[in-house]
Amino acid sequence: MKLIKGEIIMFKDKLKELREKEGLSQYELADKIYVSRTTVSKWERGLGLPSDVNIAQLCKYFKIDEEELISYSELKNNFKEKNKRNKLFILTSAYLLLLIVAIFFSSADIYFYNCGPFDSFCLEPISIFGLLEKWFIIVLVIYISSGTVSLFLLFNFISFSYKKKTIIVIILFIVSLIIFAVTFMISLFISIDNNYRLFY
Known part of the structure; x- marks a missing residue:
């Protein structure tokens, strides 16, 4: 995983980075993975983690592995x-x-x-x-x-x-x-x- 100041990037930061890299707004990303814009906003503010289904949709869209998107410690917490x-x-x-x-x-x-x-x-x-x-x-x-x-x-x-x-x-x-x-x-x-x- 990519590191910032010796720490694994949190999911909220990783998601925002991937979204901005694709040039998508929160609304556009939400539309592509079939959730509301509010849900994407909540994830990027660190107010929750997506379900297994949503994680799979995000990984499929961004063409990355689950481990690249979210850490085990976050899932555990x-x-x-x-x-x-x-x-x-x-x-x-x-x-x-x-x-x-x-x-x-x-x-x-x-x-x-x-x-x-x-x-x-x-x-x-x-x-x-x-x-x-x-x-x-x-x-x-x-x-x-x-x-x-x-x-x-x-x-x-x-x-x-x-x-x-x-x-x-x-x-x-x-x-x-x-x-x-x-x-x-x-x-x-x-x-x-x-x-x-x-x-x-």
Whole structure:
């Protein structure tokens, strides 16, 4: 491979060099390999690497070997980045699912009033949030805020390393799980004091 200052030319620089050598604009190159101009621009700015199919098309057009176009280390690093993104996506999805279940379960009427056969009245079923009264707003805000933060991390609205993002989501996951468990236990004690029972 061609060297610049002792280092292998990065793919983005190599692609730009080949394109300019052929006298092509980004739009013209994109048209020849059947991708959008934005995609070519992204590659040349180092914001991603092409798929195997696109690499094959580029090599075929420029009549070069794959090794001349892209280095093994770049492919390896790109694979690692994709792997990290996938893990973060799975973790965040699991966390958001937990929040949805927690909010749904906390909103459902799972406590029923112990009505005797001769009672003149019977209270309506009530939820965890209902038993917590005004405190449920704080719990709901925590759930929604933490879910929003996890989405911001996933879609790179907050610029942290994937390791730091993963740690934050795990912490949010654990905290939300603890909050759900605590609110459930508190509601259970309140229900007993107010003559309610869990489920019908």
